[in-house]
Amino acid sequence: MTVTTDAKTSGGGEAPPPEDLVSLTIDGAEISVPKGTLVIRAAEQLGIEIPRFCDHPLLDPAGACRQCIVEVEGQRKPMASCTITCTEGMVVRTQLSSPVAEKAQRGVMELLLINHPLDCPVCDKGGECPLQNQAMSTGSADSRFDGKKRTFEKPVPISEQVLLDRERCVLCARCTRFSNQIAGDPMIELLERGALQQVGTGEGDPFESYFSGNTIQICPVGALTSAAYRFRSRPFDLVSSPSVCEHCSVGCATRTDHRRGKVMRRMAAEDPEVNEEWLCDKGRFGFRYAQRPNRLTTPLVRDPETGELTETSWPEALAAAAAGLTAARERTVRDREADVRTVDATGTGVGVLAGGRVTYEDAYAYGKFARVALRTNDVDFRARTHTAEEAEFLAAHVAGRGLDLDGTGLSHTAVERAPAVLLAGFESEEEAPGVFLRLRKAHRKHGQRTFALATHATRGLEKAGGTLLPAAPGTETEWLDALSGGVGLDERGAEAAEALRAEGSVLIVGERIAAVPGALTAAVRTAAATGARLAWIPRRAGERGAVEAGALPDLLPGARPAGDPGAREQVAYAWRVADLPSGQGRDTGAIIEAAAAGELHALVVGGVEVADLPDPARATEALEAVDFLVSLEQRPSEVTDRADVVLPVSAVVEKSGTFLNWEGRARMFEAALKPDQMTRRHVQPDGRVLHMLADALDVSLALPDVRATRRELDRLGGWDGSRAAAPRHRTRSAPQPGSGQVVLAGHRMLLDQGRLQDGDEALAGTRHAALIRVSAPTAEAFGLVDGAEARVTGPAGFVQLPLCVTSMPDHVVWLPLNSTGGGANRDLGALPGQLVQVGPAPAPAAAPVPGATDASAKKVEA
Structure with a gap:
């Protein structure tokens, strides 16, 4: 049998030319692979599984465990297949055909088990442990060791999240290699020598890595365990469901493991195009918010007599919400007829704030609910600081573009392959950890140059080998214009300007740059002048989908401009309504200001935290000023504290949906917890709640479930008319600090x-x-x-x-x-x-002298 593989099966890309292939024989089967392929990888392509512990396809070879020993013809002794590359004419025999290799592997396994504890029944890894599996396949039924096994104090907390059982460790160095090579956090190392060698951290140097949980998942023997999951479940008691992380816009593939309606842990799933096999700690451990004791499980309506929120049924809550929203709209009509100064001139007196955490389908439901049920364009998902310029930028350069939208979008792979990357208003490790891992990998593998417009070099920038272009807040526009023109730059700036002109370079703008007037326009000019490809990476998982879904005052679904009559006609026809509101919609800041000023009489708020908003104090005033407030939430918040009706909504793990990641790639997922598994049976997805609320308003939203929403989005398709105009150049001078x-x-x-x-x-x-x-x-x-x-x-x-x-x-x-x-x-x-x-900081006040009077205490304090 002869097998020829290409580069795609070996890691991606085009098939190599014949001169870059080598042919070898493994267990009698001939195979051709690209030069540099490891023997263990070539064997995998033939379906031959060689036992291993230290080997991992995304880590540099180490040859630490020696379990993958094979016999190579012409060599004096067996060799580790994870460290030797294939050569022309090589003949390899694995444990399947070589008694020498089989004996060597059994010998290594016997040595590993000498000190390894027999604690599989209580080990978190038991049931999914490579050591267990290979001990059964490669080990011996009897042990020749009759001494006392080595023991250590356990567990050792190498961080508050990661616990170490040293006697289980087989010194494969997977954890230390991941931390050093992938995450760039050399905080754990193999300490001591010989029989005393063990994983550890420096004195007073905890394992404070955003990616520490990956070491738990790739540990092959249960030496590293999670403090949050330890002893909570057995792997074979868990039901595993594929899912997508809801925290940032990377859209990492995950696996949700649950038991009896409760999520027990979350693991990274393999997706070479997005997160490879890695997951940040926020994505891995940040799922218990949906299991908190204060979870909202029943609709609440404020009692007009007591002023307290009381539990009620869904029909009663929806009827109360519909009555309140109708009253607000009627008051707006009366104000307009009476020519009241604070009248809502274009809308219907109700604003909608959707937030950036919603799924693509739910964001679509918020936009449709605002325009069909409330007849207003006052809808926005951006619970953050932004200028009016951002809406124009999103319409002209983001909406309708992406890998799964028009095929023109940037990908993680393109960012990894770029010779140079400029980050503007974006800190990759803090705001999109998956992008950071790509930047660090690119720097290690091919010397990618990363530049950042920021106040200081963050830890993430330093680990990616980046160069700081020091920019005080408000000066980003001037920096970008200087880079596009290549003038007025210092040495580092000149290097960045030149590097950006290399083919394939990338300019990444984050959501924070939207707060700087003129910066997004300058970024567009810089990309055009240098030839760099432009990417927008927001911080929240739902923002990219919300743009496409039309949860913006200026955009309809499918990148249709809300001000275009033809676009409104298309959407109205798809929605089976006579027309759509044509007035200029308000963004988040304007909605809050209008509500605080009495121009809006009601708000519908979904998953928005007051602290996230640009002016929390003004937002609080707005929430208290409106006549009626409807909150769609999971847990009590400052919004629900002031709401007249609270409608409990599902967490991501409890519903199906889609996140569009920053690439414009659709990341679909199904509910991990089905209704019959949940004790919280009264919660509903946001889209379903809005559908029912529209029914209560005697309006058909026609979005009863996620599948109906997807069918409607498919029918709508994208906009093929004229694009929105490029944003105008708006700038203002950076603030000049005065004395003090x-x-x-x-x-x-x-x-x-x-x-x-x-x-x-x-x-x-x-x-x-x-x-x-x-x-x-x-x-x-x-x-x-x-x-x-x-x-x-x-x-x-x-x-x-x-x-x-x-x-x-x-x-x-x-x-x-x-x-x-x-x-x-x-x-x-x-x-x-x-x-x-x-x-x-002022010095702390002195503690009162015991027994002193108030006057003497004040004297001491003074």
Whole structure:
């Protein structure tokens, strides 16, 4: 038998020319593979499974365990098949045809089992353990060892999330190689030598990696276990369902393992085109928010007499919601007839905020509900800071484009292969960890150049071998224009401008750059001038799909401009309505402002947190000012506290749907927990709730389930008319700090106070430290000391954290936006790019002297 393989079966790409192939024989079967292919991979392509522990296709070869020994003709002794590459004419015999290889493998297995504990019944790996399987296939039924097995104190917490049982470890070095090579976090290593060698961390150096959970999954023997999952279930008691991560826009493939209607753990699934075999800790462990004791399971309606929310039935709750929304619309009509100054001139007095966590189908339902049931374009998913320019950018350069939309979109593979990447308003490790892993891999494999417009070089940028282009908040537009023209640049900027002109280079803009006037327009110009391909990567999983679904005031589904009569006619025909509202819709900020000012009398809010909004204080005023508030939520929040009707909705694990990831790739998933497995049978998907609410309003939404929604989206298709005009160039000067002032900068950390991280204390324990960052000259000017407490003060209050003196622009202070208190936006009353004050934290007040009177205590305190 002769088998010829191409590069696609060996890792992707076009088939190599014949001169790049080598032919060899394995167990009598001839095979041709690309040069450089490992023997163990060639055997796999023939269906020959060679036992192994240390080998992993995405890690560099180590030859640490010696379990994969084979016999190679012409060699003096057996060799590890995971470290030798195929050569022309090579003859290999595995354990299937070589008594020498079989004996060597059995000998290695016997040595591994000498000290390995026989604790399979209590080991988390028991039932899915490669050591168990290979001990059965390669080991001996009897042991010649009659001594005392080595034991260690157990478990050793190498972080709050990862626990180590040292006696189980077979020293395969998978965990240490992953941490060093893939994640770039060399925080765990093999310590000591010989029989005492073991996995460990440095003194006082915990395993604070965003990717630590991968070491648990790839550990072949259960030496590394999860603090959150340890002893909670047996693998053979679990039901596994394929799923998609709901946390960021990468769209990682996952596997949800559940038992008796409760999710027990989540694992990374293999998807070479997206996340390969990796998953960040947020995606792996951040699922318990849906299992919290305060989960909303029954509709709530506010009692007009007591003012308290009381449980009720779905029909009663929907009727109350419909009555409140109808009353708000009728009041708007009366205001308009009476020419009241605060009249809603274009809408119907109701605004819809969908949030960025919703699925593609649910976002479509929010947009359709607003336009068909409420007759308004006041709908927006962007619960974050943005300028009016962003809507034009999304319409012209994002909507309708992508791998599964028109086939023109960028992919993870294209980013990995790019010779140079420029990041603008985007921190990959914090906002899209899967993209970070691609950037780091590209830097290791082919020396990719990564440049970042940011205040300082983050840990993620340094691990990807990146170069900082120091940009104070508000200067990104000038930076991008300089890069496109190649003038006015320092040495690093000139290198970036030149690198971006290489074929295949990529310019990635994050959602934060939308807060800088003119920056998105400048990014478009830079991409056109340099030839770099432009990609928009938002932070939340649902944002890309919400753009395509039309959950925006200026966009209808399928990238149709809401202001185009032909586009409205197409959608109206598909929706079987006479027409669609034509007035100019409000974005999130305008909806909040209109509600606070009395122009909107009701709001429908789905999964939006007040702390996420640009002005939390004003948002709170808006929620309290409206006559009627409907909340679609999973758990109590500041919105539900003020809502008149609360409708409980499903978590991702409880429903079917689709996330469009940043590539525009459809990531479909089915419900892991079926209704008959759930104790929370009263919750419904957002789309289903809106469908029922529309029925209560005597309007047909025709979206009873996710399949009906998908069929309607398929019928609508995409827009083939004229595209929206390119965004106009809007800029404003960066703020100039006055005496005692600095410019605020910041972004959200991957692990912070986000609501979808609630419920896992071990996950919270691996957060990176929250710090205030300023430059050395700024620290000196304001009397700040590295490592001491510093205080940033804004119009509403202050944030106090330890200071880290960092190489960054002067007169700028950087903060994590949602890691402490109520979040920097709320606590300070300021947004990034605005002016704040910074100074040393005041000394803590002295404790009162025991037995002292109030007057004497005050004197001591003074």
